Amino acid sequence: MLEVQGLAKRYGEVGVFRDVSLAVAAGEFVAIVGESGVGKSTLLNCMAGLDDWQEGSIRVDGQELAALDDDGRALLRRARLGFVFQAFHVLPHLDVAQNVALPLLLLQRPDPARVETMLEAVGLGGLGARLPQQLSGGQLQRVAIARALVHGPKLLLADEPTGNLDPGTASRVLQVLRDQARATGAALVLVTHSEAAAGQADRVLHLRSDGIA
Ligand SMILES: Nc1ncnc2c1ncn2[C@@H]1O[C@H](COP(=O)(O)OP(=O)(O)OP(=O)(O)O)[C@@H](O)[C@H]1O
Ligand SMILES: [Mg+2]
Numbered sequence: 001m002l003e004v005q006g007l008a009k010r011y012g013e014v015g016v017f018r019d020v021s022l023a024v025a026a027g028e029f030v031a032i033v034g035e036s037g038v039g040k041s042t043l044l045n046c047m048a049g050l051d052d053w054q055e056g057s058i059r060v061d062g063q064e065l066a067a068l069d070d071d072g073r074a075l076l077r078r079a080r081l082g083f084v085f086q087a088f089h090v091l092p093h094l095d096v097a098q099n100v101a102l103p104l105l106l107l108q109r110p111d112p113a114r115v116e117t118m119l120e121a122v123g124l125g126g127l128g129a130r131l132p133q134q135l136s137g138g139q140l141q142r143v144a145i146a147r148a149l150v151h152g153p154k155l156l157l158a159d160e161p162t163g164n165l166d167p168g169t170a171s172r173v174l175q176v177l178r179d180q181a182r183a184t185g186a187a188l189v190l191v192t193h194s195e196a197a198a199g200q201a202d203r204v205l206h207l208r209s210d211g212i213a
Contacts, residue, residue: 001024001025001026001028001060001061001154001155001186001187002022002023002024002047002058002059002060002061002155002187002189003022003023003057003058003059004020004021004022004023004043004046004047004056004057004058004059005021005056005057005058006019006020006021006055006056006057007019007020007021007043007046007053007055007056007057007058008020008053008054008055008056009039009042009043009046009051009053009054010054015209016038016039016042016209017038017039017042017043017207017208017209017210017211017212018055018209018210018211019210019211020043020056020207020211020212021056021211021212022205022212024155024187024188024189025187026154026185026186026187027181027182027185027186027187028187028188028202028203029178029181029182029187029188029190029200029201029202029203030187030188030189030190030201030202030203030204030205031189031190031191031192031197031198031200031201031203031204031205032044032189032190032191032192032204032205032206032207032212033191033192033193033198033204033205033206033207034206034207034208036193038207038208038209039207039209040159040191040207041086041159041191043191043207044083044157044159044189044191046058046065047060047155047157047189048077048081048083048157049065049068049073049076049077050073050077050083060076060080060081060155061076061080061154061155063076078103078106078107079107080153080154080155081153081154081155081156081157082103082147082148082149082151082153082155082156082157082186083148083156083157083158083159084141084144084145084148084156084157084158084159084161085144085159086159086160086163086191088140088141088143088144089144090132090140090143090144090147091132092131092132092133093131094132095128095129095130095131096119096124096127096128096129096130096131096132096135096143097112097115097116097119097128097129099132099143099147100115100118100119100128100143100146100147100150101115101150102147103147103148103150103151103153104150104151107151109151114150115128115146115150116128118146118149118150119146121146121149121176121180122142122143122145122146122173122176123142123169123172123173124139124142124143124146127139137164138164138165138166138169140164141161141162141163141164141165141173142165142169142173144161145158145161145173145176145177149176149177149180152180152184152186153184153186154184154185154186154187155186155187155189156177156180156181156186156187156188156189157189158177158188158189158190158191159191160191160192160193161173161174161177161190161192162174162192162194162197163192163193163194167196170194170196170197171196174197174200177190178200
């Protein structure tokens with residue numbers, strides 16, 4: 001589902017990482033760990049076609065990202081990708097249900113029942129009419145997770161999705177991510193500093209400036 005070959009990322013002369021190669025199969029759950037600033041979020045952004053790189057290639061569901069222009073990447077993200085950002089990116093003027101429904105609307109597949117199911121799955125049942133400013137940080141994080149899952153993406157990229165949650169809620173939300181990924185055969189790539197979260201993955205990869213293993 002996801003193949004990264006020899007990826008290198010630099011800002012001008014300053015290298016972030018190089019020689020990063022990994023493959024994640026459909027239905028597989030891989031955790032990526034590494035110290036702060038090593039480039040985990042950058043790597044996920046590259047995988048989503050939201051950032052560019054200097055060497056190497058990334059294939060998502062057989063599609064080489066470098067061969068797509070911005071519009072092509074946006075279409076691929078819309079149809080096949082779910083992304084939970086480190087900084088939620090919940091839209092402040094839409095209510096919770098509208099935020100979660102967004103991927104379905106972009107695909108012209110509105111489905112309020114599915115939206116409510118996802119809200120319940122992350123423990124936010126009944127809060128659909130609230131505005132984001134009326135939620136806690138942990139609740140916002142769960143809105144972002146419900147939104148990433150709602151359209152059943154083939155590749156799910158999650159950047160520290162349990163960072164703002166208490167251990168109990170974190171483990172429940174992680175369970176939702178895993179169950180959904182498993183149910184839909186999606187590949188799940190999770191960036192985390194949490195050993196508990198990484199411990200649930202099929203594989204744990206350690207990112208360093210000179211590679212990943
Ligand atoms: N626009 C930029 N110009 C130069 N360097 C940048 C720029 N954006 C990010 N960086 C650097 O790239 C490196 C990787 O950042 P990234 O956010 O991917 O790290 P991370 O592993 O996700 O860290 P954390 O665990 O704290 O979230 C950092 O050292 C950061 O300083
Ligand atoms: Mg990060």
